[in-house]
Amino acid sequence: MSKVIILGAGAAPGVPSLSCGWGNCNPENKKNIRTRTDTYVEINDTKFLIDTSPDIRQHLIDNKIRYIDAVLYTHAHADHLHGIDDLREITRIRLHDAYMEHGETAYHHGIYNFEGLDKIGDLSIQCYAAKETAKSIRRSFPYLVNSVFSKKKNVFYTPSFKINEVKRNHSFYINDIKITPIKLLDHSVPSIGFVFNDGEYVHIADFKTLPSSVFKQIKVRPKLLVIPLTTPFEQRGHAGFKTVMKIIEKINPERAVINHMATECDYDEINAQTPDFVEPAFDGMKIEW
Numbered sequence: 001m002s003k004v005i006i007l008g009a010g011a012a013p014g015v016p017s018l019s020c021g022w023g024n025c026n027p028e029n030k031k032n033i034r035t036r037t038d039t040y041v042e043i044n045d046t047k048f049l050i051d052t053s054p055d056i057r058q059h060l061i062d063n064k065i066r067y068i069d070a071v072l073y074t075h076a077h078a079d080h081l082h083g084i085d086d087l088r089e090i091t092r093i094r095l096h097d098a099y100m101e102h103g104e105t106a107y108h109h110g111i112y113n114f115e116g117l118d119k120i121g122d123l124s125i126q127c128y129a130a131k132e133t134a135k136s137i138r139r140s141f142p143y144l145v146n147s148v149f150s151k152k153k154n155v156f157y158t159p160s161f162k163i164n165e166v167k168r169n170h171s172f173y174i175n176d177i178k179i180t181p182i183k184l185l186d187h188s189v190p191s192i193g194f195v196f197n198d199g200e201y202v203h204i205a206d207f208k209t210l211p212s213s214v215f216k217q218i219k220v221r222p223k224l225l226v227i228p229l230t231t232p233f234e235q236r237g238h239a240g241f242k243t244v245m246k247i248i249e250k251i252n253p254e255r256a257v258i259n260h261m262a263t264e265c266d267y268d269e270i271n272a273q274t275p276d277f278v279e280p281a282f283d284g285m286k287i288e289w
C-alpha cells in the first residue's frame with residue numbers, strides 16, 4: 001500500500017486570504033479552507049515530505065506524522081520552504097527514539113543525557129534539492145544545516161539537516177525508491193518536480209510550461225499525478241486550467257489531483273469542469289493505491 005496526503009492544498013496566500021478573504025470560494029464548503037501546500041508521500045514504507053510550508057507544524061500534528069526518511073524541496077519560495085525550522089521536532093523525536101533503542105535513560109525531568117550521542121550516530125534529516133534551492137536554504141537557514149556530522153552536536157537544541165544537491169533528469173535512490181527530479185519551466189524561481197519509480201507517482205510543483213524531457217522520465221502510467229493550478233487563468237509563472245488539463249491528458253494518469261489553488265479556485269467549480277479521474281485537492285486529502 002502506498003499513499004499521498006495533501007497536507008495543505010493552497011497557494012501562498014491561503015484560503016481565506018488576508019487581502020481577498022474567500023474570493024471566488026464558497027465559505028460554506030469546508031474543502032475551500034486551504035493552508036499552504038506541502039505533501040506527505042509513503043511508498044514501500046519509505047516516508048517523504050515534499051516541501052515544508054509555514055503551516056507544516058499543524059499539518060504534522062493533524063495527520064499524526066512523527067517520522068520521515070527525507071524531505072524533497074521543489075523550489076525556494078517561502079510558501080514551500082519556510083516551515084523548515086519546525087522539523088526540529090522530528091529531530092527531537094529521532095533523538096528520543098535513538099536513546100530508547102540503545103537502552104539509555106533518554107529523558108529525566110526535562111534533561112537529555114547527551115553523553116549517549118557517541119552511541120547513536122548521525123540523526124540528521126536528509127534534504128534533497130536542486131542547486132539553486134540548496135543555496136537558498138544554506139543562505140536563509142544556516143543554523144539548520146550540518147555539513148559535517150559531529151558527535152558533540154546537540155541535536156535537541158540545534159536541528160541537523162544534510163542538504164543533498166540533485167540534478168534534473170538524474171535519478172537517485174532513497175531506500176528502494178527511485179526518484180527523478182524533473183525540470184519545470186517559466187516559474188519566477190527555478191522549480192523542479194519529482195517522478196517516483198519511473199512514474200508510479202508524479203509530483204509537479206509551480207510551473208508555467210513543461211519541457212519534453214518531463215514526459216520522457218514518465219515511463220509507466222502513473223497511479224497518481226499531483227499538479228498545481230494557482231488560478232484558472234494563465235498568469236506570470238503559473239499555468240492556467242486549459243494548460244493543466246492538456247498536461248493531465250498527455251500524462252494520462254489513473255488519477256490526477258489539482259493542487260495549490262488560490263482564492264480564484266472554488267472547489268465545486270473546478271470539480272465540475274474535470275473528468276471523473278481528475279479532482280481538486282483539499283487539506284488532509286488522502287490518496288492510496
